[in-house]
Amino acid sequence: MLNFIKKNISVSEKENWLQSPFFAIYLGGLVFLFIIMFVFGWRPLQLNHAKLFVPTITRGIGGSDYHFFYYAGWRARLHKNFYFVNPAEPNPNELSEAFYIVQFVYPPLMAYFFVPFSLFPFNVSLLIYSMFTILLFFWSIYILGKFVRKKWFYFVVAALIFLFSPFFLLHLDHGQTNMPVMVLISVCLLFYIKKKYKIAGFLLALSIMFKLMPVIFLPYFFIKNRKVFYSALITCAIFLLLFGFNMTTDFMAAVSGFGGGSINAGGWSTSLGGLFYNRFTYDYISLSQAQKVVMALIVIISGAFYFLTYRMNKIIKSDADNNLILLEFGTLMFFVSFFPSVSALHNGLYYLFVFTAYWNLRPNLPIIYDYLLQALFYLSMSQGLLFPILGNQPYMTLFAFMSFEMFIIVILLWYCYFKQVNKQINTPQII
Secondary structure (H helix, E strand, O other): OHHHHHOOOOOOOOHHHOOOOOHHHHHHHHHHHHHHHHOOOOOHHHOHHHHHHHOOOOOOOOOOHHHHHHHHHHHHHOOOOOOOOOOOOOOOOOOOOOHHOOOOOOOHHHHHOOOOOOOHHHHHHHHHHHHHHHHHHHHHHHHHHHHHHHHHHHHHHHHHHOOOOOHHHHHHHHHHHHHHHHHHHHHHHHHHOOOOOHHHHHHHHHHHHHOOOHHHHHHHHHHHOHHHHHHHHHHHHHHHHOOHHHHHHHHHHHHHHOOOOOOOOOEEEOOHHHOOOOOOOOOOOHHHHHHHHHHHHHHHHHHHHHHHHHHHHHHOOOOHHHHHHHHHHHHHHHHHHHHOOOOEEHHHHHHHHHHHHHHHHHHOOHHHHHHHHHHHHHHHOOOOHHHHHHHOHHHHHHHHHHHHHHHHHHHHHHHHHHHHHHHHHOOOOOO
């Protein structure tokens, strides 16, 4: 009766990405970017670096975030506390005092992950980690490509779009840590679809122990698949026991105050908070009011998503529809970048999961929705190509709305998916 439960919704392979306005415009913009950079010597990120921070309420002291991770790995290697540091202690020669005393706010696993990198001088370590990050980026796209139509074409298009986006360029510039999380969640998805639930739970736990925000997958798997949920929960508990009570309490104390008095805004933000607290709203709403509004919206959006997941799980059990799983993972990874109030631009790399869900659903989309989604994707992910046109304030602040554009994309994809499901249900079956 419900044949769509047993197989993915499929139609004829009618798509042609070379005829896609989004892909054509993106390639044209990419060629233009290369010409003005390598022929005329224009450096978009360098020239716009200060503008990316204006206007913003943010934390930190500037410069590369890699100092924080490198230093945590350095202290972990010496069996020192990397959450609360005595400024009087000796520090690595290549780290300034400001970076030396900064508070580390990530789970302990991240510090131990950087122990091997801390064996090298800082500049050498950053270069090695940057090369490693690029490899992880391609590996994540390759893994996600296993679930979509036209795999190698997807690989090329996704690599072009994200590799030359401000998301990835700033990720490299800051020495950030999104790529290990993306790979862990990608492999978790791979094993989940293969019905290797205990391994999927283990990988989810690794991602949570590396960077806390993937914890939002736990309620999802509590609804979708209890084996993954309990496997992740048990693995997290084992990690906490291995780290010890003191380290766990230090982490909780450090992370509890993180971002409590700030919101990333302007062109630097991918967060919901940035939508409500930026140059357009400073005169009408205070920081505390914006935080309350954002918290209320996070509760409402999360509740709506988990309720939707519960309802869909009643119709399409567990892992019966890859399109649905991709869309759910894409939505959750969007939330990972959308919900933290200090979510910076490099967190837009998580949009890769939403793009993957769109790629797989695209052959089924009405052309009007397809073109609308392409336009929204372009605006949300292609700021680097728009810098020559929108590189000055107040236009630069339009990039603060990239998260809103991606939120609309997520809603439209869910709407189109439901339309496909209803059409499949209501189509008479030939016996």
